Amino acid sequence: MTEAQIIKQISNTLSLSEKQVKTTADLIDEGATIPFLARYRKEATGGLDEEQLRSIRDMLEFHRTLEDRKKTILKAIKEQDKLTPELEEKIKACKDMQTLEDLYLPYKKKRKTKGDMAKEKGLEPLAELIWAQEIEDGNPLEYAREYISEDNEIPDADTALTTSLDIVAEWINESVDVRDTLRVIMRKHGVISSKKNPAVKERTNFEDYYEFNNRVQYIKPHQTLALNRGERENVLFVNVELNTDRTLDNLDDVVIENDLSIFTPYLQDAVEDAYKRLLFPSLERELRNELTEQADEHAIQTFATNLKNLLMQPPLKDQVVMGVDPAYRTGCKVAIVNETGQYLEGSTIYPTPPQEKIKESAEVVNRYINKHDVTLIAIGNGTGSRETEKFIADVIRERKEKNPDETLNYLIISEAGASVYSASKIAREEFPDLDAAQRGNISIARRVQDPLAELVKIDPKSIGVGLYQHDINQTALSKKLDDVVESCVNDVGVNLNTASSELLTHISGLSRRVAKNIVEYREKKGRIGNRDEIKEISGVGDFRFQQAAGFLRIPEGEHPLDNTAIHPESYESTEKLCNLFGIHVESLSKEQKKIEAALSEINKKEVAGQIGVGIPTLELIIENLQKPGRDPRESLPKPLLRSDILKMEDLSPGMKLEGTVRNVVDFGAFVDIGVKQDGLLHISNMAKDKRVNDPHDVVAVGDIIDVEITNLDLERGRIGLALV
The missing domain is CATH 2.40.50.140 (Nucleic acid-binding proteins)
Incomplete structure (x- = not known):
């Protein structure tokens, strides 16, 4: 397909106009990011959201990869002087990789097969005679006698016939129609079965699959992943089962075109041989791979949905947090962070078995609470968490008996990935003088204050909100999770003066190197006063600035719009809008009633024309004037805080x-x-x-x-x- 045909195909598949797809493709090719297009180029894309834009991006990538593969295959077959106009047309018309590879199968270089050896013995003409099915009279052995040869180790006509069937079996195996027929049968009537490996004596997590049978079309994604893991760990034997006799009858119907041919019984033998030796093993692997891909896709989507919801948890602002990383023998690590996440101090306490130094541990915790005015205690949910929770709940209860008005609660927080972070280069750079356990504990405390800012420092696969995440396609998983993180970070925006380099890395248009340059610039020059200032930073050219600026926030900056999602390219239009309605840009927080009254019932088409923007941009401007500096997470329910415990x-x-x-x-x-x-x-x-x-x-x-x-x-x- 040409690029224009690819655009048309995508527009038909996604029910979008060709103009939308073409514009989006061009902008992506120029380097524009999905968050930027979704927020700041709605007029150009026709209002496409992130999901639609990513679908276009992924389909573009697929079709371009498919076209590159077609070129490679056409070249390979042409070099063999076997490319016919009909085959070339079929290859060019392919719309999926599976059919394309089926067409290429007969021309693929492979190790010497039984069919190749039969051809070397000069038996291909006899195979072609059998395949043609045109002869209806005579004895098949008579046609085979001329191929008897001592040099070729063919002592008799029967050997000639049976050996030539090795060639026919391979032609059957390479037939697109035969393979497609068997695929349909396997998907519709195939049964996935598993049995326990008799060598396994101990109890396992796969007991539900020791005697398992399910139709291929009804198997669930988590069952596929469980079977795969059980097989990989040598606990289960997994097979695809079919009714062999019925399947062979169906394949005979595809291959045998003339029942009166004298070679029909031989063809039937060739079909059976092809099925058992070549077709079934190959397509069983293909089917298992296909089911795995579907299960992977489902698991990846589940992981992505969970990750997005986790990252978008509302921050608990203005809290001094005590993080507690539970353990038994090695003790519980304690870390205090202030309202901005700065580490203050910490130590190790031993309230859990085997030491159970309850009194001494309570003294340490109380001292920290009093010294730093701790308002919230975050307990990791790892080993020893419930014993630690009981200890903390007792401390809180005793304090409230003495001071009923004290505001002090705790919550249990997932510590998944904390150990990964604690040993990472990022953590070592942040806290070079602390041991790994204490770094992980600081991460637990900070997750309460701003889950997004802290969790982006951790490989998303280590956050632990999926199912079989280490079994599924890691490349596809990473790509999807990167999309989720990118979407969340840009949806929320980041404070340009406090964001870590890891958080900045996920901002539209910013690379890891540029993110580090921004942090180094802050450390050297001090607070960044306005968005335009980042143009002075190495690596931030006009294009990067365009992609990133709208997602960077500067609270109490030199320009009031720098703390909104309004892009600098729309500042002039925003000021025109404010002038139209007598709104003072420099005091937005004080003008909220006036803004609401003035902009709630306007004629958007007319006003958009007056200030020189499209309606989507006008709507974005109005939304941010009404809620400057708004965090989309604020409207979500806050985490559940506790002060007592249940057993x-x-x-x-x-x-x-x-x-x-x-x-x-x-x-x-x-x-x-x-x-x-x-x-x-x-x-x-x-x-x-x-x-x-x-x-x-x-x-x-x-x-x-x-x-x-x-x-x-x-x-x-x-x-x-x-x-x-």
Whole structure:
């Protein structure tokens, strides 16, 4: 396909105009980022959102890769002098990689096969005679006798016939029609089965799959991933099963065009040989790979959805936080960070077994709380977290008995990825004089204050909000998660004077090197006063500035619009708008009532024309004048804070509790209800009056929900929940 045909194909697939796709493709090719296009080029793209823009980007990449592969294949076949006009047309018309590779299969260089050896013995003409199916009279052996040869080790006609069938079997294997027929059969009637490896004696996590059978078309993504892992760990034997006789009958119908041919029985033998030796093993692998790709795609989307919800958790501002990283033998690390996330001091306490120095630990914690006016304690959810939680809850209770008006709470926070961060280069640069455990603890404390700013320092795969994240396609996962992080960071925007280089790296248009240059510039020159100033920084040219400026915020900067999502290219238009309605740009926070009254009922088309912008840009300007410096996370529910603790033994079926959703997977959600073990809110318990197909339609990571305990298994530490 030409570039124009690719554009047309994408527009048809996505139900968008060719102009939208062409404009977007051109802007992406020029280096524009998705967040920039989604926010500041709505007029050009026709108002496309990030999801649509990324779909265009991904489809462009796919079709261009497909076209490059076509060129490579055409060249390879042409060099073999086997490229016919018909084959060339078929290859050029291909719309998917699978069909393209099927067409190329007969011409692929491969190691010597049984068919190649039969051809070397001069049997290809006999194979062609069998394949043609034109002879209806006579004895097949008579046609085979002329190929008897001592030199070629063909002692008789029967050997000539059976050996020539090796060539025919390979032609059957390479037939696009045969392969497509078998694919349909396998997808519709195939059964995935698994059995336990008899050599495995100990208990495993795969007991649900020891005697497992499911139709290919009904298998769930998490089942595919579980089977793959069980097979990889040599616990399970996994196979695809088909009704062989019925399948061979269907393949015979494709291959045999003339039932009266004297070679029909031989053709049937060739079909069976091709099926068992070549076709089935090849297409079984292909089917398993296809199911894995589908499961990967689903798991990646689930991970991405969970990650976005986690990153967009509202920050708890103006809190002095004590982070506590629980442990047993090595003690609990304690770190204090002030309202801006600056590390103040820390130490190690031993309130958990085996030391259980409760009194000494309480003295340390109380001293820190009093010294730094701590308002919130964040406890990591790792080993020893519930014992640590009980200790902290007791400290808070004792303090409130003496001072009922004191505002002090705690919360349990996921520490997933904290150890990865603590050992990273970023952490070492931030805290060169601290040990790894204390660095991780600071990360736990800061996650409460601004989850997004802290979590971007960690490889998203290590954050722990997915399912089988280490089993799935790591390249595709990384690409998707990078998109999520980019989207979240740019949606929120960053404070140009406080953002870490890691956070700045995810801003539209900024590279890792430029982000470091910005931080170094701040350290050397001091506070950045306005957006234009970053043009002085090495690596920030006009294009980078255009891509990045609108996502960089400067609270209390020299220009009031620098703390909004209004792009500098629209400042002049914004000032024109404000002049039209008597609004003072320099005092936006004091003008809110006037702005609301003046701009709520305007004729957008008319006003947009007056100030020289499109309607989408006008709407963006108005939104940011009405809410300058707005953080989109502020409207979301704040994390659930606690001051007391429950034990598993305190629970009983029918009890109603409030909990925080920690992870959402295909079969439900894991909910922290304030005891040692997260409860499982199964998908079947998410609604009473309807069937829920996707848990994400009901809950999201970070949601605060009301649940009822449906069942308890204290021995196995399992809690069943239902949504109230």
